[in-house]
Amino acid sequence: MDSDSNESDAQSSRLGTPPRKARKRHYDQKYSKLWEKDKEFAGIASQLSITQFGKTQSKKSFEDKIKFGEIRMACFLAKNNLPFNIAGDLKKLIQNVCSDSEIAKEITFEKTKAQAIVTNVTGKLSHSELVKTLQTEKFSLIVDESTDKSTTKHLALIARTAVDFNVEDSFLCLIPIVEGTASALHNICKEYFDNENIPYKENMIGFAADGANTMFGSHHSLSTLFANEIPHLFMMKCICHSFHLCASYACKTLPRGVEDFARDVYNYIQNSPKRLGDYKEFQSFLDIKPHKLLHPAQTRWLSLLPVVKRLLEQLPALKLYFQNAVLNDRLLAAQSIHVKSMDPSTELYLNFLDYVLLYFHDINKEMQSESPKLYLLYERIFTTYKTILECFIKPELLQLTEGEKNSSKDLNLDLENKILNLEYENKQNHVPIEEIYLGGNVISLLLKQDFLARINEMEIVQFKEKCILFYMESVKQIKQRFCFDEKQRLKCLKFMNPKHIIEKHAVATIAHLGVQFPGLCAENMTELDREWRLLRNMTFHFTEKNVDPTPEEFWKHVSSIKKGDRSPMFPPAMRIREKITHTST
Structure with a gap:
């Protein structure tokens, strides 16, 4: 074979073609498990193959969906103030409803996991994000x-x-x-x-x-x-606390029997299934709505308002029920409640409270509003203060005389000061006792002959005198707990009412902000005032459904107005509004 090969190479040389290379021997490569132990190749051993890569990514996405579902379930319990003990039941419910869901089948959600997620995951994340916000x-x-x-x-x-x-x-x-x-x-x-x-x-x-x-x-x-x-x-x-206390102190001027009547009725009927069943029969007989009786809270006097409304609604049924209870039960407690229910003074006081407590209740709701209303606070409280005074103060004392109007530079301010400085405790400033306003229902009762036949004139006078004491204590507590001072910070924020700006009733300058809120108005007040004067002359177009926008909607719209170069037209006003908004407490 060697001679033949040499001859072939010689022949190729003569023909001018390159000689053929000798073939290399072929060795079969076999994978050795020992290589995986070598430090140089250890990482390669754990690498996924191309066929496995897609499956792993899909598996990871599936696991993420399971984790997302468990986090959402834990947040649901926390948001709705539900106990972690129901976590397992919630999981079973979802698995039963979504029986065809592979994700639902794989959820492992019990009390321990729910608590751990809220405590160590969502809770810590929310806290860290809030801290970052407070830092800046x-x-x-x-x-x-x-x-x-x-x-x-x-x-x-x-x-x-x-x-x-x-x-x-x-x-x-x-x-x-x-x-x-x-x-x-x-x-x-x-x-x-x-x-x-x-x-x-x-x-x-x-x-x-x-x-x-x-x-x-x-x-x-x-x-x-x-x-x-x-x-x-x-x-x-806390304004809510303050107005609860205003109502509480004012109610102390009334006879205690009214509150005792509300508590005694509830305790006598509501805690006994038999008495409750008997009472429902009287409700049905008189065609009165079968509402439950309410119990006034010990420390929240404004809770007395819904109790009073319910007692007035149920009073005819209560009278008949306790009349029957006196005959059948022969209990001193039933007799005492029956006497109070039949007393015409009780009905008068209940109707008076139904009228007057609503003033405090409405202000309290304003303070609990989720929308910022700091700019309305002074006006709302002053309006309530004046309205209560009108119930027992002579009308001419709550108005400016012609001479005062002629010498006045600011009619609204002078009238405000006159009302706030009025000596409301001076009886000479009170209207005659027969002209005191005590609510529409009270006036109607005192005009009915059948009602007047059950009450004497002295009892009516005593009732009205107690109501005057209630009014005087009310305005005293409001004035004591809310500062109506001319330099009051809240008073100067009335200009921020979006309605005043839209209707072109805004003040000419807001330079007073620099004095009242120096910590917020660090910007150049000349520039800020210039932008304000431009803003109050602008025309705003809101949809028919949003003619009266909320403060957030209005000022967010203002912040979006651009100049020709696309820069914000009102950047300082935007920043100050954003700061002032959340001081509402």
Whole structure:
């Protein structure tokens, strides 16, 4: 073979073609498991093949959907204040309803996992995002003390923020405390802000709490300690607490028998199935709606209003029921309630409370509004104050005389000052007792001959005198708890009402903001005032369904107005509005 090969190569050389290369031997390659132990190739061993790669990605997406579902379920329990104990039942419910869902079948959701997700996942994420917001944005702080079932005192911190015109109250933390003194609470708050790197002295612009001495005492309290650190801090007591107290103190001027009657009726009927069944028969006989009787709360006097309305609705059935109970049960409690139900004075007081408590109830609802209404607060409270005065004060004393009008520079301001400085306790300023306004139902009762036949003139006079005391205590408490001072910060915010701006009734200047809110109006007031004067002369077009836009809608629209170069036309106004909005407490 070698000679033949040599001859072939020689022949190829003669023909000018290159000689053929000798063939290499072929060796079969076999995979060795030992290679996987080599450090150089260990990572390759765990690498996915092309066929496995798509399956793994699909599996990961499927697992993510399961985790997403479990997180949503945990958030549902937390949002609706449901116990974690029902987590397992919720899982079974979803699996039964969605029996054809592969995701539902793979969900493993019980009490422990639900609690862990809320505590360690969504809770920590929300807290960290809120802290980041407080580190860069202005905020208001709302605090309150509470004691849980283990008698451990806690201090709850709530942060009110306004980012992109969305006003939100967010739970910040719940801190266990040993001492409840003002200094101790202040140190706890400072320590928390310092640990979270929140510059509260620069970013905190509002503070709210209840009216306890620890929180709002005039000499040494949490509010005064914060005010010493932040001179321009906007502070306000809880308005809901304040108006509850106004109603509470005013109701103390009325005979206690009215409240006792409400409590006794509830305790006698509602806690006994047999008596409740008997009472329903009387409701059916008189064709009265079968509503349940209500019980007034011990510490919330405004809860008396729905109780009063229900008693007035059920009064005919109550009279018949207790008349029957006196004959059959022969109990002293039934007899006492029957006497009160038949007393015409009881009906008068119930109708009076039905009329007057609604004033406090409506203001209280305004304070609980989810939409910022800080600019309306002063006007609403002053309107209520004046309306109550009109019930028992001579009309001419609540108006400006011709001489006062001629010498006045500002009619509204002068009238306001006259009303606020009026001596309402002076009986010479009261209308005659027969002209006192006590509500439409009371007036109707006192015009009915059959009702007048059951009550004497002296009882009517005593009733009206008690109502006057209620009115005087009401205005006293309102004036005591809400500052109507001419320099009141809330008063100067009336100009921010979108309706006034749209209807071209806005004030000519807002330079007073620089004095009232120096911490917010750090921008050049000349530039800010120039933009305001431009804004108040603009024409706004809102849809028919949104003729009266909310503050958020209006000011968000203002912030979107652009100049020719696409830059914001009102950037300072936008920033200040965004800051002021969330000081509403």
